[in-house]
Every structure is written in C-alpha cells, then in structure tokens.
Amino acid sequence: MKKIAFFITLLASLIILASCTTSKRADIVTTMFPQYDFASQIVGDKMTVSLLVPPGVEVHAYEATSKDMVAIKNAKLFIFTSFEIDTWIKDVSTLAGKDTVVMNLSEHYALEEHHHAHALAYTPLEDDDHDHDDELHFWVDPVVAMQLLDAILEQIVQIDPENEAFYRDNAEAYHEELHELHESFDLYIQNGYVDRDIFFAGHNALGLFGARYHLHIESLFESFKPDADLTSAELIAFTNAVKQANIHILFVEELAEPKAAIQIKNELAKQNYNLVILELHAYHNVTKTELEEGVRYIDLLERNIDYIKQALN
Ligand SMILES: [Zn+2]
Numbered sequence: 001m002k003k004i005a006f007f008i009t010l011l012a013s014l015i016i017l018a019s020c021t022t023s024k025r026a027d028i029v030t031t032m033f034p035q036y037d038f039a040s041q042i043v044g045d046k047m048t049v050s051l052l053v054p055p056g057v058e059v060h061a062y063e064a065t066s067k068d069m070v071a072i073k074n075a076k077l078f079i080f081t082s083f084e085i086d087t088w089i090k091d092v093s094t095l096a097g098k099d100t101v102v103m104n105l106s107e108h109y110a111l112e113e114h115h116h117a118h119a120l121a122y123t124p125l126e127d128d129d130h131d132h133d134d135e136l137h138f139w140v141d142p143v144v145a146m147q148l149l150d151a152i153l154e155q156i157v158q159i160d161p162e163n164e165a166f167y168r169d170n171a172e173a174y175h176e177e178l179h180e181l182h183e184s185f186d187l188y189i190q191n192g193y194v195d196r197d198i199f200f201a202g203h204n205a206l207g208l209f210g211a212r213y214h215l216h217i218e219s220l221f222e223s224f225k226p227d228a229d230l231t232s233a234e235l236i237a238f239t240n241a242v243k244q245a246n247i248h249i250l251f252v253e254e255l256a257e258p259k260a261a262i263q264i265k266n267e268l269a270k271q272n273y274n275l276v277i278l279e280l281h282a283y284h285n286v287t288k289t290e291l292e293e294g295v296r297y298i299d300l301l302e303r304n305i306d307y308i309k310q311a312l313n
Pocket of ligand 1: 203205284
C-alpha cells in the first residue's frame, strides 16, 4: 500500500511539475515582472499567475509566441505594461478571450499623488525633474508601484469576489511594507543627500526613481553599452572620466553582462584606483534562480537602496 501511495504522489507531483514548466496558462497572465509579483503576492494560493517573458530574457525585445496568445485568451485577467513596452500588442480586443479582463498597467498611476500624504517639508517634483521618456519605465518609482499594486487588487477582486477579504489583506500588507521602505529612504535622502549624483552605465530606466528621491542618476558615458568591448582609446578616456569624477561605485543594469565596466575596473585597478561595480535593478525581469527563490519587487528595491547608500557614503 505504501508503495502505491508513493507512486501516486510521485505521479501527481510529476504532473504538477509538467504543467508548471510547459504552460503559461494561468488565471492571471502578465507580461512583465512587477505585475507578476504584485498579482502573485495578492492571490497567494487562491489563483495561478504566469509571466509570459521567460526569466532572464530582455523585455524590450520580446515577441509573444502562439502559446502566449492561447494563455491570454484563456486567462481571467491579463495585465500588460503598456503599448510602448509590449510593442507586440497592437489590438487588445483580438488578444483577449470573451471572459478575459484586460488591464493596461500604464493607465493606473499618477505621478503627483504622494504629495498630499507628506507630513515632511518636501520639494514637489518639478516638471523638469523628469522628462517624458522617463515615464516609459513608470514602475521604477515606488510611489507608482504602490498605486499599481492597489489597482491590480481591484481587478483581482473583480474576477474573484469570493476571496476579496483575503486579497485585500495581502495587498494591504505588501503596500504597507513598500510604504515603510519608501518613507525611510525618502527621509534618509532628505537628511543630507538631496541632489547627489549616482553614476550608471547602461540604459537608464531609473529616471523616475531618481526624480522621486531627488537623486541624479547620471549616465557616465554617452551611448555606453554595458556589454561592449572597449577600444584602447575608449578605455583610456573612460578611466580618466571615472577618476575625474572621483567615482568609486559604478552602477550597471540587470541582466546585461557589464563587459565594458569590468574592463574599466581592471584598468583602474592597475593604477591602484578601486572601482566597485554594483547592479541597480529596474525590475524589467529577473533570473531563473531569482524567480525560483521568489524574489519580490520590494526585495530588489531594498537591495537598490542598500547599494545607493554605499555609493553616497
Ligand atoms: Zn527598459
């Protein structure tokens, strides 16, 4: 009997494993990591959530597969980022099934909302603090992230009203956690770090994050590709620029091999100049390991904040 029970368990787990790895079908289908994380944290084990972009894959270049299309048609809720990010989405009405609620995440935030709640003396975001291009990566601003979380909650409640209380509790707990982290970092920056420079090598997705906390995230070099091989002339020019700016921490983007930054670091090491390369995560996607470990948006934000504090000191 024991043996049979064991085999049934084994079979069941194999079936579950197979359905996890080969299918993107789920109650909630998402196109990018932030909404995948927010929806997952809200629904817990009450519904399934899938992420169309495979772990480690670059979101900006992603094209949906026919399997993705089937998954979207069968979903109760489909959450995409925006037409600018999910460029493969042309006409939402042809994508969705007849029972699929479609959510365009970029329609669910307002940049100025946080000012009402602020008790501290605070300089409001000026129009020139961020340009329109920054809004392409709207989810990098934690205040926006909290709004997105709340908006996703309302959509989830709409598709499964029976578990409303459970979803609201989960969303509130996550919102509170984000809010605390945001407030403490905001306070930290206001106490002596406003308008400081952070040097970043890569495609700068963190403009709104910088604007939110009054940090300047500067791209150190024009058209600098993190995975490029530098010519010796470039290498000399770049190492000189680093020394001139007296930078000791250089930030790079996630999921790109920072070849150029490593070349600069090695060149500077020969001159006894210490340069540390750290990742500033813009949440486009996570690695397979991070996904399996259940890394959340807030974990990446917390790590970003720790690294920025290192750079500021
Ligand atoms: Zn991007």
